[in-house]
Structures are given as structure tokens and as C-alpha cells.
Amino acid sequence: MRRVREMLRLRLDAELSVQEVARRTGVARSTLREMLQRFAASGLPWPLPLALTDKGLELRLYGETGTKQGFRRRAEPDWAALNRELKKKHVTLQILWDEYIEAHPDGYRYSRFCELYRSWEACLPVTMRQTHLGGDKLFVDYAGDTVPVIIDRRSDKTQPAHIFVAVLGASSLTFAYATWSEKLPDWIDGHVQAFAFFGGAPRLLVPDNPKVAIIKACLYDPQVGRAYGELAAHYDTAVLPARPRHPRDKAKVEAAVRIAERWLLGKLRHRRFYSLAEVNAALGDLLVWLNEQQVRRYQRRTRRQLFEEIDAPRLKPLPNEPYALAEWRVRKVGLDYHVDVDGHFYSVPYRHAREKVEVRLTARGVEIFLRGERIAVHLRGSGDGKHTTLSEHMPASHRRYSDWTIERILAEARACGPSVALLCQVILEHRPHPEQGFRTTMGIVRLAKVYGVARLEAACERALLVSARSYGAVKSILDNRLDGQPVRRRDGEAGGAVAHPNIRGSTYYH
Template sequence: MRRVREMLRYRAEQGLGYKAISLRVGAVPSTVRETLKRAAAAGLTWPLGDDVSDAALEAALYREAGNKTGHRRCAEPDWPRLHREMQRKHVTLQILWDEYIAAHPDGYRYSRFCDLYRGWVMKLPVTMRQNHAPGDKLFVDYAGDKLPVVVDRLTGEVRAAHIFVAVLGASSLSYAEASWTETLPDWIGANVRAVEAFGGAPALFVPDNAKVAVIKACLYDPQVNRSYAEMAAHYQSAVLPTRPRRPRDKAKVEAAVLIVERWLFGRLRHRTFYSLAELNAVIAGLIADFNDRRVLRRVGMTRRQLFEELDRPALKPLPAESYVYAEWRRRRAGLDYHVEVERHYYSVPYRFAREPIEARITARTIELFHQGERVAAHMRGSGNGRHTTTPEHMPSSHKRFADWTVERITRESAAIGVCTALLCEKILVDRPHPEQGFRACLGIVRLARSFGRDRVEAACSRALDIGARTYGSVRSILDQGLDQVPATSAVNGLPIDHPNIRGPRYYH
């Protein structure tokens, strides 16, 4: 409107013609003529009043500009509804216009329909432009579509791979890989490999509110999955989920997902892979080509060049050891002060029996925590229902029995005598489980303290002869003094008849 005011002033004060005014204001004579004609029609005279703003001046000159002569009025489309439909996947303006013209055959033609829609969109609330500091945020997400290109060699089954995408905020350097699922192990593993591919860690990981990352979505205080938060802390970073139902908060990765899908899916649509590793090798090559070759129009540089200039110097150095995936599970120690983790039992100090315990599970270790304090650590065992027990965790009354093993019983009984060793061996073999015979053998060996080794050896010999394979039988023989009486003798050629002698019928 500044030039319009100049035209009016030159015309009123100096009486210049159209050509002279055009030279002074930098407009063609026809424009000057049309503008002065509109001003005269609107009744505008120089000088303009102080209350005539640029908006008021424009409205006075061009209030009829939007009404074309002879333009017919058509049925007005429901622009808000059409705009919502445009947010749906695979919906285009051509499809919406087809539906509109089917309902209103005399409606706007396609070009006018598109012009009116774009004009309506321009009046929507503006979006905030996000400025990302170098090395500050890493946006992570899974692509909505899957890649069904992996074939099982044995069955011929086609499996669909999920595509993980990560993009740095400042440089838009992208990373992508395929995984079978979107579960927590695959999610954290993909985040770790993305950080290692970038060669540094960001200050913040920015996911959406997916269950794998956020336990409870909340605008003010979201609860991040403990394993995911621990992974971020390993790289001296933190997790900052976006607001619930606010995809624009992570517009960077949403755009990256769309671009990566177009870059990968179209190029891989005719290819077949027989393993996930083979697919990821090809994806890595395509993403490297995408980062190195595609020039961003507004900056005139590739993503790789921007990364080297902006993000790489600002990323945090990686720790000496890569993050080891761990899961946290809530458990309760049993009465026997053992905690069950995947069908294996691990001990904690006996004072924590019946107490709630948190288990940190990795591929090799099991760490047990009570109220944030680590109380036990074990090498991970197989899920065979067995126990892993640390002697220091046991009460003193249990340690006396815990040290007894088959090897020790065999060694202690052999030190007393051959018959004692043979009797203990038979006791262990007769039981369904050797440990069920430990106490009986332990009692027989300890009888040597009270009766002496020779008497115990004789008692075990007599017990073997009569088939008495219990601790009570051996103790009874010693109490009755039968160990000092021969088990059998001949009187006039006849065997001795005695209640303790069972005879040959017993063994039939």
C-alpha cells in the first residue's frame, strides 16, 4: 500500500501523468492507471485521513477483487470434513473431488476446487517451527507399514519385517533397520545400534507414547519403561516422550519415516531376502546412499555434510562398553529365600525371605534388588527348575547340611570301612533322588563319634547281611550290641532262629 499512497500524492500534489508516476514508484503505467481509477471510484482523495490504515485502503480499492464477473456460485464443499479426510492415509484431493462432484454435478471443477481448498488451509492456525540444537535430540519411531520380503528357506513362508527409523534433529541424518517385532528387546537393540551408527549419543531420546517406551502416558509426568530409561542413562542421556496424541511434536521423525518408506519400499518391492541380516545389509547401503546423495534444498548440503558440521561435534562420546539389554521384573522371595526367574531359583540372603524383590535380567546374569539395593548376583541358569544357592545366603543351621554332597558322603563313609561305604551307596541308590538319602548317610557316618569306627563298620556289615538299609536299623544294631554277635552260626548243623534274621524267603 506504500506505492498506492505515493501514486495518490504524485497525482494530487504534482499533477504528474501515468508514465511519470510509473517511473517514480516502479510500476507499469497500466497499473498506475488502474489504481488511480479504483481510488476515484472508491472516493479516495489526497491527503488520506489518519484513520485510513493499509488494511482499510486495500479493502476500499480491492473489495470486489474476489468476485469475478459472470462466475457462478456452486455448492460449497465441507472444507473441515475434507481436511480431516486428507489426514487419512492414501486419500488425495482427486479422490475427494470425485466424491464431491458425484454429489454435486454442477459443482466446482477440479482446479477451482484445489485452489479453494488450499486457500482455506492457509487460514488455519499456524504451526510452531521447531529449531533443533546440534546433538540435542534423536527422534525414534517405527514405520507404519511393514516390508513383506523375507522368505523362510524351509517352509517358503513370507514374513513381514518392521522398519525402525531414527533421525537427528539438527542434520536430519537418518538410520533405519528391520526387526521381526516391535517388542522391548528389539526396540532397545535398535536404539543402541542407531547410537553406535551415529558414533555418539544425543542429549535426549524422543519417542512417541508407544507401550514399549512409555508405561503410562501423561501430559505432565509420563512413566518411561525402566529398561528404556536405563539404556538412556547408560549413554548419559534421558528419554523425553512427546505429548499424547501430538504427532507434530515429532514431526522430524514422521517426515523421516515417510521419506524412508518411499526410499526403501519402492526399491525393494521386487526383491526377495532369506534372512533378516541380508535385508538389513541392503537397508544399510540404501540409507547410506540416501544420507550421502540427497541434497536438502533449503541448505544446499547433504544430510551427511550437515551431520559432520553440526551434530557430530555436539554428540556425547560413547561409553567404553555397549549397553547390555536388561529386563526388570517384580518377584517375591520364597520361604526358602530363593527367587524364581524363568523356572530357575536364585538365592538371596535368608533375612529377605518373603520380601518383595526386583530382578534385573540380562542374557548372562541375574541381579536381585531389595528397595533399590543389590542383595545378590548370579550367573543365569537354564530353566530346569533347579536352584542356584550362594552359601553366604544360608543361615548357619542350613550350612551344616548344605556342604554334604554324594562325593563327600562317599569319602567319609569309605574312611570308616568298606561295609559302611557299601551301605551308604545302596541307601543313595534306593532313593528316587540321591539327596533324599543324605540325612540317613550323614547319621550313619556320625555314629562313629559315639560307638567308634569298628563297631559302626560291624553294624553296617550286619545290616547288609539282613537287608536293613536305614539309619534306624544300624542304630538299633549298635544299641542292642548285635554288631558284636555273629550274624549266623551253626549249632548241630542247623541255622540259628532269631527275629533279626529274615531268612531266604525274604529275598524271593
């Protein structure tokens, strides 16, 4: 339009001839005459208004570009609706054009359809081009599609395996790993496996805002879950979640998820898997193939080559041991200074009874904290309802009682005499559980302090003869001074066999 303005100035202001204007501007005389006719027909004044732009001048002189006289406009698609459809999973422009041409057979051809869509898309709000530094960010997410795994060969019952995806920002080296769920243990395990795959840790982790990782999604101050924060600290990295409802913040992993679904899961769609290990073995083979493919926008270099050049030298070294998942629970200490965790009871120092504590659980250990201070450590037990008690956690009176064992009780009884030892042994053997006889035998042994060893020995001898096996019976013998009296035998006990028609005798069953 600058040349049009110059031609108008030379013709209308300088009043040069058409031939001279054409010579000075380098256009054909026929083109100049056509432009002057269009200007006369447009009704525009000369000089042109200052507010008239080149775009407006072109519109007044030549109308809309790309149209011809007698041109029949084709059915125009709803570009906004197509744009929304493209955001859905597995939808492409080819699919949308197929649907459009089916509804409008005389519509635009595919190339023109794509060209018009790109022109409309160019008017949308611009997006910021992200530049990723080597070893800087690792983007993580779960794929929407799952892999069915047969868990019962007889009934062909299946369970879906979820695909954890991680991709480095600079090289786009992609990692995929199958887990049974998207819960915290599997989420943490996916990260541990990803760090091992890359051979190092990035400076930042960029997840979405899943509940297992982010307690509170916030643009300014997101709250990271405790276990996820410990994972990041273990690998000397940090968590920078994407903004809520802004998937473009993690566009790298969104693209990697699409690639994983199309190039990995698509190739596995006809295979049958019977375990999670089989799925991960198949994914591992495909990942080698995927990361060795040449990428056009990377000057036909592979993701693996870019990783070795850009990311690998800048990743942080891994710690000596991989991170072990720790779950946190809030519990209240019972009156017996034990904490119930998954059906097993762990002791804490007795002075903390009734306190509210935090329990840190790993696969092998249990740590108990009170206001940030660790007060107890135990090996993790099974949920069998049993107790794990450390003697240093018990008060002195309980510790003395807990020190009593079967061996110690029998040793104390033997020190009082053979009858005392025999009676205690009989009591312990005839109880369903030996622990149920602890108090009885301890009480009998302690009677020696009150009545003396000799009297207790005699009383236990008498108790054995009369088949008395309780603490009360022995104490009653001592209180009534029966320990010094001979045992009165029942009739027939000391003599020969009793003759009676209801008594069969020892030879009856021969």
C-alpha cells in the same frame, strides 16, 4: 489503497482537476475517472469513516478480488475435509485432486486447486519453526508399515518385521532398523544400533509416548521407564518425550518415517526375505543411497555431508561397551530364601526370607536388590526349575548339611570300617538319585558317635548279609544288640543244592 485515499483527498478536498490529480499521483485519467465513479456508486461519505480499513475500502469500491462479471464459480471443494484427508498415510494433493475432478469434471485445474488450498491453509493456526542444533536431538519412532518375512519356506508363512527409525535434528541423517516387534527388548536394541550407526550419542532423545519407554505421559512431568532411563544414562543422554497428541513436536521423525516408507519400503516391496538379517542388510544398502541423495532445501548437499559438518563434531562419544538390556521384576523371597525368576531359583541371604525384592535381569546376569541395596548377584540360569545357591547365603546349620557330598560321605564311612563304606556305597548306588541316599548314609555314619565304630562296623556287616539297606535296619540291629550275634542262615543255605521239582537248577538254560 493509500493512493486511492490520496486521489480522493486531492479531488474532493483540494478540488483539483482530474488532469492535475492524475499528474500528481501518476495514474491514467481514465483510471482516475473509473475510481471516482466507483466511489460515487459505493455510497461512502467523505471524509471516509476512521474505522474503514484499506481492506474494507477495497471491498466497497472493487468487490472481491479475482472475480469477473459473468464469471461462473466452479464447484468449491471442502478444504477442511481435504486437510483432514491429507493427514492420513500416503495421501497427497494429487490424489485428492484426482478424486475431486472425477466428481466435478468442470472443476479447478490442478495448479489452481493447489493454489486455493494453500491460500486456505494459510489461514490455519501458525506452527512454530523449530531450529535444531548440531548433535542436540535424536528423534525416534516406529514406522507404521511393516516388511513381511517368510519364516516357513514350505507354507510361505510370514511374520511382519517392524521398522525402527531414528533421525538427527540438524542434518536429518536417517537410520532404519528392522525388529520382530515393538516391545522393550527390540526398542532398546534399535537405540543401541542407532547409536552405533551415528558413531555417537546426542544430548536428548525425543520419542513419542510408547508404553515401553514412557510409564506415564504427561505434559509437565512425564515418567520414563526404568530400562529406558538406564539406557539414556549409559550413553550420557536424556529423554525428552514429545507432548501427548502433539506429533509436530517430533516432525523430523514423522517426515523420516514417510521417507522410509516411500523410498525404502517402497523399493523393497517386490523382494522376498527369509530372515531379519536379510531385511537389515537390504535396509543398510538403501540407507547409504538415501543419505547420499542431494536435498534441494540444503543447497543440494547430502544428509551425510551435513552430518559430517554439523552433527558429528558435537555428538558425545560412545561408552566402551554397548548398553545391555536390563529388565526389572518385583519378586517375594520364599521361605527357603530363594527367588523364582523365569522358572529358576536364585538365593539371597537367609535373613531376607519373605522380603519383597527387585530383580534386575540381563542376558547373562541376575542382580537382586532390597530397598535399593544389592544383596545378591548370580549368573543367569535357564528355566529348568533348578536352584542356584551360594553357601554364604545359607544359615550355619544348612551350610553344614550342604557340605555333605558323595565323596565326603564315603570318606567318613571308610574311616569307620570297610563294611560301613560298602553299605553306604550300595545305598547310594541303588537310589534313583544319589542325593536321595544322603540322609540315610549320613545317619548311618553318625551312629558311630552313639554306639562306637566297632559296633557300627559289625552292624553294617550284618546288614549286608541280610540285605538291609536302610538307616532304621542298622539302628535296629544296634538297639537289639544283634551286631555281636552270628547270622542264622536259612535252611539249605549252608548245605548242598535243594532237590525240588519246582527248582530248575543252574544247568536248565544251557
